[in-house]
């Protein structure tokens with residue numbers, strides 16, 4: 069099935085009139101081509117979908133990302149482009165010697181542009197993204213695939229996160245890894261100013277105006293840390309260099325050896341995790357060295373500054389079992405999934421004041437509301453121990469107006485020993501109170517917070533998500549909850565198969581450059597977009 073056709077089914081409740089804009093969502097969608105199948109769920113070819121809220125109506129669309137990976141695989145009628153968990157060969161009959169020759173002819177193979185993880189905004193443009201050097205511009209209204217953009221044209225980076233941060237002025241911040249470039253492996257933090265206004269208006273891609281903020285040398289040349297996101301406050305970046313690493317020597321030979329790149333990731337539990345705190349103004353690391361025990365973090369929740377501390381919250385694991393759980397053969401055999409380590413929402417507190425006059429063995433955290441500690445050690449390093457705020461949670465979202473600021477509420481999916489979420493939760497980080505939404509045989513996606521314009525308070529807004537429904541005779545639906553009470557406001561059933569995905573990005577109506585306002589008059593491909601609600 070190459071596109072998703074939907075018909076109006078039915079709708080319960082009333083959508084608030086202020087809810088105007090589009091929730092874009094992205095995730096893997098095609099898992100086999102011809103006789104070939106990917107090994108891992110994250111590898112699947114990207115399927116984007118969107119929910120456009122306008123005047124009390126919702127429009128649902130979905131479209132595959134038609135990038136080079138998609139086109140090459142479809143033309144060959146088999147998977148010919150490698151992904152993290154699947155090494156693909158254009159000619160599978162080749163033996164090791166032929167592979168070596170092919171490899172030497174393409175010392176650096178061209179990497180995938182299957183951007184099925186998230187959406188990024190750079191300037192006025194929206195991009196589908198995974199973590200390679202390629203991102204794909206998409207039309208946020210029609211979900212059409214547009215230009216392929218190569219980060220490498222603007223900055224030497226092999227991997228870049230799919231979770232940038234944004235300032236109020238629209239500047240985007242991101243971090244990437246440059247592997248063995250001029251004999252050095254480093255992490256580079258960069259910013260991309262918004263180009264929608266001023267002299268640089270229409271400068272597309274905005275990446276032309278990319279500026280490097282700073283680089284962090286990797287603690288080892290041939291094994292950079294894998295990371296999936298980072299933290300940002302008003303004055304600092306938080307970058308976690310965890311002992312979950314890419315083994316570059318193994319990677320360089322993976323193609324010849326016939327193994328996937330994921331097998332070249334290694335977790336070293338005997339090593340510690342370095343926490344880099346970088347001053348945004350100077351681009352320099354603060355003078356204090358922070359570390360904690362080995363852990364694996366994919367998602368930062370939020371970070372803020374208070375009373376001479378930087379506090380940051382993350383979802384942390386004790387081992388890499390999450391990735392293993394998403395191998396397609398493991399997903400098919402539910403019994404094998406119980407080996408997953410429990411994701412915990414952990415709070416760290418980093419004192420930034422000088423440690424003069426503080427004795428070795430003393431805890432430098434002076435905050436009443438957290439049990440997180442940072443104990444001074446002999447060489448002046450601080451050993452940080454987190455406070456566990458909550459466990460069994462992933463895919464955290466916040467009111468992004470509070471990003472980098474003191475905040476209270478996180479909205480997350482709840483996971484228990486399985487690769488599918490059974491419920492979603494609102495966590496009050498202050499009182500630790502949890503409010504949940506669940507329904508029998510329903511599998512909710514990542515809950516996205518949408519603020520009410522000029523709203524009062526952090527949780528003044530709605531939560532939007534889609535829910536896969538396996539109740540007999542029922543279909544999946546779009547769900548809108550009141551963020552304050554976590555009670556249902558409205559739902560809209562869709563008679564298309566909704567799919568499990570990764571992340572969403574909400575674009576408020578006013579950021580659409582006017583194109584949505586005239587959407588009704590536009591010719592959209594009927595096969596790929598269908599009106600869900602014709603009116604209330």
Ligand SMILES: CC1=C(/C=C/C(C)=C/C=C/C(C)=C/C=C/C=C(C)/C=C/C=C(C)/C=C/C2=C(C)C[C@@H](O)CC2(C)C)C(C)(C)CCC1
Nearest residue numbers: 151152179198199200226296366462483487488489569570
């Ligand atoms: C490595 C490397 C290379 C290759 C790089 C490639 C192909 C990278 C691709 C990276 C991708 C697609 C990364 C995706 C990462 C996704 C992550 C970490 C997702 C985490 C998902 C989580 C934690 C949660 C999942 C869940 C979901 C989705 C549904 C819920 O129901 C349940 C729950 C919460 C468990 C090059 C550039 C060739 C050369 C250089 C080195």
Ligand SMILES: [Fe+2]
Nearest residue numbers: 231296367571
């Ligand atoms: Fe993510």
